[in-house]
Amino acid sequence: MTEEAPADNPYVRDPDTEFAPTGELSADDAREQADQLREAIRYHDYRYYVENDPVISDRAYDELFRRLEALEAAFDLDAEGSPTQRVGGEPVDELESVDLVVPLLSIDASGEVADVRAFDERVRRELGDGAAVDYVCEPKFDGLSIEIVYVEGRYERAATRGDGETGDDVTENVRTIASVPQRLRGDPPAVVVVRGEIHMPLSAFQEHNRERVERGDDPFANPRNAAAGSLRQLDPSVTAERPLDCFFYDVLWASEEVVPIGEMGPDDADDAASVGAGGVGGLDTNWDEYQRLPEWGLQVNDRHELVDDVDGAIAFRDELQAVRDDLDYEIDGTVLKVNDREQCRRLGTTSRHYRWAYAYKFPARTEETRIADIVVQVGRTGRLTPVALLDPVDVGGVTVSRASLHNQSEIAELGVDVGDVVKVERAGDVIPYVSEVVEDNAEGYFELPDSCPVCGSDVEADGPLRFCTGGLSCPAQLKRSVEHYATDSGLDIEGLGEEAAGQLVEEGLIEDSVADLYEIDAAELAELEGWGERSAEKLRAEIEASKSPSLGEFLAALGIPEVGPTMAADLAAAFGSVDALLAADEADIREVEGFGPTVAAHVAEFFGNERNRRVIERLREAGVEPEPPASTTAGDELEGLTFVFTGSLSVTRDAAQSLVERHGANATGSVSGNTDYLVVGDEPGRTKREAAETEGVPVVDEAEFADLLAEHGVGYPPE
Known part of the structure; x- marks a missing residue:
């Protein structure tokens, strides 16, 4: 029933928004x-x-x-x-943990109809005496469960589900969500504790991803991750900018008397794990909740139903699955709950889940999905990469909602455009990509723009690739350059991640290049939103500490096209100094093992570029002095051996390479017939492993590598 509008309020209907100063x-x-x-x-x-x-x-x-x-x-x-x-309120240093008023347990689940019927049989058997059992059916949202406390109708506290007993205090962040009222309507109990699901609507998710890509940020992988990450921000103002929503579906506990939060909750474990609000305010059934929650101003999902038996619950699930793709929120099944709350109390719980509720899950969406949008991402080198934003789909057990379309030639070959239904695969079981158009719903195919979507500069073609000509005057390129400089693959400047790099560029503290980092004033930084004196001083200290990197780390941080940490270390070992590289030509670089004509050309072009040389000079003027690789050896225990490293080790690859080189071995960037061992860490590259298999090169993990060094009298890890 729609509540009557407030009487005599001029801002309810046809409000006059021409306000006096x-x-x-x-x-x-x-x-x-x-x-x-x-x-x-x-x-x-x-x-x-x-x-x-x-x-x-x-x-x-x-x-x-x-x-x-x-x-x-x-x-x-x-x-x-x-x-x-x-x-949004003031930022916090970290989210505090709080005890939940009522334990939030999980729900047993299956995608098999036989398991759902078995659940119904167990319920009836345990209730006995031919008990009549009806069920409340509702969507199973793919979001983030939340407990919210209202005292005398006022919003008091919000906490995540956490481990079911203790969650993160996200009170200020949840306060920013428009669908979570700050004050309840009607006549609620003096204390009411409700459960809801925070989610990001699909339409808002796609639009938010488009905005992120267009300003140079990476898009979110899926709506649930986007919602969870948004809710756990330390700065509530960041959460306020995210398009979050909330559905409410359970009254966990209520009281007609005000009590402190620490004293809230049912008196015994059975009530705490099942029906804390039973009997309060006439909430004798779960269906009562769906009538009462809207009266208090709490949003409920409109797709809920009361059914007489398990057959009705199964039919509800099948009907909802049929319209799943038309919904503006992600669900992965339905939930059926015993309606009578006294019956729920009698059924109780296990240590992990409620015995009076069951989730009947949908089969995973597999491989085929619709392209909701195509946006263009501008990379560190200015390359334009088209990204398909997908209706979320399961590919190899992972839900993905974006896929690279690589370049204009591939788009044309596939004939792909917004609205098409496509098949999605994962390259090497990692990177999603569109492999074919299954249903062509658009005329022609998507074409990359003639001007940069971030800065408006002209776009020029280089074969199948397109590049923004704006250089570091393009905020996306400058931001990504700074972000890369500070990553683990660069100089590992803690506190300078994606969001911070973007903020420094947007606020004008970095205007020209990464060299501006070393001129940032801590007091000026502290005045920015989300910063304070402590965090600003900490970042300044991190930036100062980055002034003495190894030459290999410095070269990797510069972001030379096609040159990662391993090849940067190879360059450092071959040339020994920045000056030597600045004086080298393409032929000199091709002398380095593993550097073919394409990579050598990229390196030569990078160091020959006048702007890049000016940035390097500014970095050195700011006090950045790369340390040359050690020229002395600690021994010849490993003489004659050649190692190649791939993946993440417990130490930096630069440190591992330096260790074997100090003891007489060679460390190269690519596998060949001359390689003696390929050392594999976490998340290794596929190319080197395949090359090792082709060349018959032994592959060892880090523990086996340590044993191998020990056999030669060399200790690992390096001190």
């Missing part, structure tokens, strides 16, 4: 207008999220919201519990 209002008039705006905005939130029937436009709503913000700021009005608190 705040300076013309008295304090009393401002307070009265703010109260009316808060009341109206709460009503509009209710109509939008709960009733799904808004009475004003989004634009009008935004105008009301901005006016309320302006009044609260201009007249220093108490904003506690105000809708404006959704904009």
Whole structure:
């Protein structure tokens, strides 16, 4: 039943958004207008999220919201519990752990109908006496479970499910979600603890991914990861920018008397694990909850149903699966819950899950899916990479919602465009890619733009590839250059990740190149959103500590095309200094083992580029002095052996290579017939392993490598 609109409130229907300047209002008039705006905005939130029937436009709503913000700021009005608190509070150093009011257990699940019937048989058997059992059926959301506490109708606390007993305190982050009311409506109990599911709607997820790609950020892998990552931000203002939503579906506990959070919760374990709110406020069944939650202003999903028996639950699941692709949120099955809460209490729980609920899962989406959008990502070198944003699909046991389309030639060959149904595979069981168009729903194929989507510079073709001509004047290229410089593959500057690099570029602290890093003022950094004196000083210290890298680490950090850490170490060993590389030509570089004509040309072009030479000079002027590789040897115990390394070791590959070289061995970047051992760490490259198999080169893991060195009298890991 739709609640009546607040009486005599001018901001409920057809509101006049032509407001007088705040300076013309008295304090009393401002307070009265703010109260009316808060009341109206709460009503509009209710109509939008709960009733799904808004009475004003989004634009009008935004105008009301901005006016309320302006009044609260201009007249220093108490904003506690105000809708404006959704904009986010102060950042925190870390999320605190809190005890949940009621344990949040899991739900036993299966995709087999026989298991669902077996669950129903067990329920009836344990209830006995021919008990009548009906079920509440609802979607099984693929989001993040949350416990929210309301005291006297006011939002008090939110915590993640965590381990079921203890979760992360995400109160300030959840406060920013518009569908989570700051104050309940109607006549709720004095204390009510509810469970909901935080999720990112699919349409919002695709749009948010498009925005991330277009500004040079990596897109999120799937909506659940996007929601979870957004909710666990240390800065609530970041969460506020993410398009999160919440469905409520369970009253965990309630009380007609106010008690401290530490004293909340049922008296015994049976109630705590099953029906904490049983009997309070007439909530005698789970179906009652679906009637009561909207009355309190809490959004419930409209696809829920009360059925008489297990056959009705199975039919509900089949019907929902048929429309799954039309929904704007991710679900992976349905949940059936015994309706009567006294029956739930009698059924109880196991140590892990409720015995009165069961999840009937959908089969995983496999391989074929629809392309929802195609966006263009600008990389560190200016290369434009088309990225297909997919309706999430299971590929090899992993849910993916994006795939690279590589280049214009591949797009044309596939004939792929937005709206097509495609087959998705994973290269080497890792990287998703579109292998074919199964259903062509568009005319022609997608074409890369003539201008950069980030900076607007002209795009030029190089064979099948397209490149932005903006160079480091393009924010995407500059940001990715800084991000790469600070990664583990570069100089490992802790605290300078993707978001921080983007912020420094966007705020103008880095305008020209990575060399600007060494001129950043800690006081200026501390004034940026999300930073403070402590975090700013810590980053400054990390930047200062990066001034004495090994030559190999420095070359890897520069981001030379086609040159990763191993090949950078090979260059360092071959040339010994930055000056030697600046003086080298392509023929000199081709003398380095493993450097063919293509890579050698990239390296020569990089060091011959006047801008790159200027950046290197600025870095050296700032005090960055790469240390040359050790020229002395510790012995000849490994003389005559050649090692190649791939994957992540417990030490840096640079350290492992230096160790064997100091004891007389060679360490190269590619496998050949002259290689004696390929040392394999975590997540190794496929190419080197295949080459080792072809050449008959022994492959050893890190432990076997250590044993091999010990046999030659060399200790590992290096000190």
